[in-house]
Amino acid sequence: MAETSEKRPKFRFDPYSPAIDADPFPAYKVLRDEHPCFWSEEAGKWVLSRYDDVLAALQDWRTYSSAKGNLVDEFPGRAGSTLGSSDPPRHDRLRALIQSAVTKRALEHIIEPARASAKAHLAALADKPTFDLVGEYTSKLTVDLLFYLFALPEEGAAEVRENAVLMVQTDPVTRQKSPEHLAAFQWMADYAEKLVAARKLEPGDDLLSNFITAEIDGEKLLDKEVQLTVTTLIMAGIESLSGFMAIFGLNLADHPEARQALVANPALIPDAIEESLRFNTSAQRFKRTLTRDVELHGQVMKAGDAVILAYGSANRDERMFTDPDTYDIARKAKRHLGFGGGVHACLGSMIGRVATQIAYEELLKAVPEFSRVNEELDWVPSSNFRSPKRLMLRTGG
Template identity: 60%
Template sequence: MTFVFDPYSPVVDADPFPLYKTLRDEHPVYWCEQAQMWVLSRYHDIATAGREWQTYSSAQGNLMTELPQRAGATLGTTDPPRHDRLRALVQYAFMKRNLEGLAEPMREIARNAAEAVRGSREFDFIEEFSSRFTVRVLFAALGLPLGNEQVVRDKAVLMVQSDPVTRAKGPEHIAAYEWMRDYAASIIAERRKAPQNDLISHFSMAEIDGDKLDEREVLLTTTTLIMAGIESLGGFMSMLALNLADFADVRRAVTADPSLLADAIEESLRFNTSAQRFKRHLQKDVTLHGTTMKAGDFVCLAYGSGNRDERQFPNPDIYDLARKPRGHLGFGGGVHACLGSAIARMAVKIAFEEFHKVVPDYSRTEQQLPWMPSSTFRSPLVLKMAVH
């Protein structure tokens, strides 16, 4: 039987790892007909591609199924030197916001979210805890007005999905993106009139040696941050919760000693990253493992596969709290390593510290989970937990 890897398949959404192993062992440079791009699945090849931006360009988009008008205007969809300029200006905005000052507000948000599930015998971790936490944290960091949190979350989740049949963004996904863009534009306009100590105000005013973000860059950076802040952080949290629910020995160790959360977070980023696959565009011919990929071809970097590559991580299919994985690809790599990784780690650590004070012992109630239809990200749509 001919081997097929289809990143749009519900089978891949649910469990890509057996297919990843076949890719790594038998098809390390695989032409994916469904996506019309090559797939790299081994850790070394993916990490190398992340560093070699001159060859593996992001300027034509980095999502497997890209959103309109986004390519070339965000951190993830530009190459140096434009990328370096954008990153410096965005970093400047982050520094001005003093994100360390968010730690206590984050903890209060986490406490309130955890209290909402106190006494429950069963609850949906995503709906009743992680989404409440991530949305409120994002609103606090960006300075978004309260009142329509659920709508913003719903639109952000739709933005990262794709239609598993058409293998493209459907009308509902494009409409969600356009809604989010218009929403961000209205907030930016308000902040220009009355700046505050929030990220959107600092994006609007960020300046280094006279250089500023232009209107399109401010708008699309803000739109992307809302999407990433809600869905990427939410996916990160749900995957960690899933791992801790499934591996009782790790969960018991972490709840007994919260200092171990940092190790659990890193191992989850390796073992079950929500950021599974991103796209690049070849600027020249590349030959790997006897196969030549041509300039102009698109390439999928399967981060989720690289993180399970036994050539880099011994016994990769074991969730090992003592592993302390170095160089995992849970936040990407190279010039496009996630700018928000530090705040994401801090937020997740705080959230689970507070969650475990209220719910220290839990397991999932269903083995078959509904997974988000996305060619780029992987996370469950529902994660029902039983409290013990």
């Protein structure tokens, strides 16, 4: 065994590596099989990669705390004031108030605007032999959706999207948020602060107004909580949702038999969305901080250590999913972790599912046949998310 170890290079897992952005799955398999509780020197954090371990951590918020932030590289001042970066009981208070604002009515209200937006952007692509799925469709659709839900002024759309894209990124060289990324977060926080102040003076029938006025037993969200919640939702709603929609399109381009099945029977799109969330989710890795020592797989993780929960790896774990590296839209992948789990399961998951379903119902009607133009993709550099910066598709057979 020692002789084999000398011949093999030391295994490393660097969540900031462009190679991991491009294809994390071979490294994930090594982690699961050989290093299920792994100390990443590059990240300065532990990495959990097996489904059962990630799920157990998600369900044990007392041990795996989010109170010091849930992003692998956290923004200053965010921890403790958002759903994803707080623990019960503070988390429960925030979730109850925010959930009371995100009503079923709000979900129903996005269906027609989302469909109208999808049709409008697809009409602009008519007769084009190639198009960028990200820049010309998914990002425009998610910006439209967020601006509709929050009733935001349309003239700021381009700047909002630019800063949302920068916020999810991490510098692969310095392995942290760069001054540009931090400036984007501050810009978005200032933008949200101005929105909240204006909407408090003139509330309307929109999600931002609902956040401001939400009340349970006389308790309301603090202004800072509303601002940081809006900042986070804009980032996630624009870039993370757009990224997932793009990866869904990538999966269909790489698996034409699946695309053809959805064209023939659009009722299969919801199952295909669940399989895409399992197979290739945009939300790849999130962080927790240990409140006590934990021994796992022969390793001792100490209280105060940061732990990366690799959702993308857990979703490819053969201990949980049969033939996990196969994209199979007939699979009933209901137990995937594409939207997290436990108390921090994504509150916007239903909106994300509905928006993606509408986006692809319309796309597959307008463009029933497409394929990738480039084999090599340029990926957004991020320690949390995975999505292509551009995805050029060729229309037709």
